[in-house]
Amino acid sequence: MDPTAIAGKLRDFIDREILEGQGGDLTADTRLLELGILDSFSLFLVIDYIGKEFGVRLELEALAAEDFASIAVIARTVGSKLAPSGPRP
């Protein structure tokens, strides 16, 4: 799956589940950590979603701010970890 498609799904998820549909301004480059959109609760919702939707398990210990700065960055991280066969059916 290409990063743009991953980013689209992530954007929908964050808008729906974290911003309760109020994420009209949310773009792939919105600074998620700086703006507090990803905090200690919502970050783990996103990690959980990534596991379920893309089959990518992100280890708690390996989490780095660089990987969660924006939707575009998360999508690249997820894309790079996706098995060649793609997401879970």
Next chain:
Amino acid sequence: MDYSWTPEQDELYAGILRFARENLNATTLERDRTRRFGEEEWKKCAGFGLAGLCIPRESGGLGLDCLSTARALEALGRGCSDGGLGFSLSAHLFACAVPVHLHGSPDQKERYLARLASGEWIGANAITESEAGSDAFALKARARKEGDGYVISGEKSFVTNAPVARLFLVYASTAPENGFLGISAFLVERDTPGLKAGRPMETTGLTTSPISSLYLDDCRVPASALLGREGAGGSIFKDSMGWERSCLFAFWLGALERQLEETVDHAKSRRQFGHPIGSNQAVSHRIADMKLRLEAARLLLYRACWERAAGHPSELAASLAKLAVSEAFVASSLDAVQIFGGSGVMQEIGIERYLRDALPGTIYSGTSEMQRELIARALGLPPRRP
């Protein structure tokens, strides 16, 4: 589903129960009154291996898994009447020694783990601040990189063991703009210039567990003081809370068991109107509820420990366990006081101490309200919008 313990776990339980009953209770009442930490008792516990239950053998611990660790603490809680000692020991283990074991570099483990596991050094952890309690990750303490190390500044509140600890696991932000992922964890030794523990505070309950503020005033530490990566502090803290919420509360399961035994004995032996008070349904049903709370909380706690021992710990199980044990302890302590009547509130009898020791349990390791928040999140209920 098999609920039985192995013969080794039974032996461990029996050994610790005997040790605690024989060695730890002689001065509890006096030290509770004078708010004195049991240094001698700490040393005895340490000598028995209790300061390093789940630390690997090669680092001087007993090398127990999470389930056996909890079972050991349950035995300690049943046999030891000094709740403050059990709390100090558990805070040392789960909020300091375990993070060093799980996230420490080989050098950090070499320097600290054997000292912590042997109880020679007491450990503490410092995240809470005056403006960052339940919202712990809103902490203001900062660690800025300078030369080949960091300079930490900030004020921490309610640090268990601070008056007696040799090693502090301090959480400070190295990149405030990254929020949760900008928090880092540092191992700071007591004699580091700029670090100062405040005056011991007087708590309701846990009176023998020393607690104070911690001040870090341009406290310079080497780069080697960083535990894990920069920005990994939030995850390290979350993981240590998982351990605390699962294992630490096993100590209070043991206390609940002891409290129940004492209450049953009292309800059988105390006679009023020519009958044991326990023959009144109003009393016996209270005791039945105490038993129900204990057993339900025990199942939740060991389920959380089982998940952790099996390598897939969940925040949900740990929160359920913490909430169940801490709230059971408050409710059952109120029942015990009521059943003991006047002697229930006399300090020398020891029943009101359960209630005092129970009260802080719904606050530390995350309040009951925060556990319900975590449980709600795990059920898919939406968080409040940032």
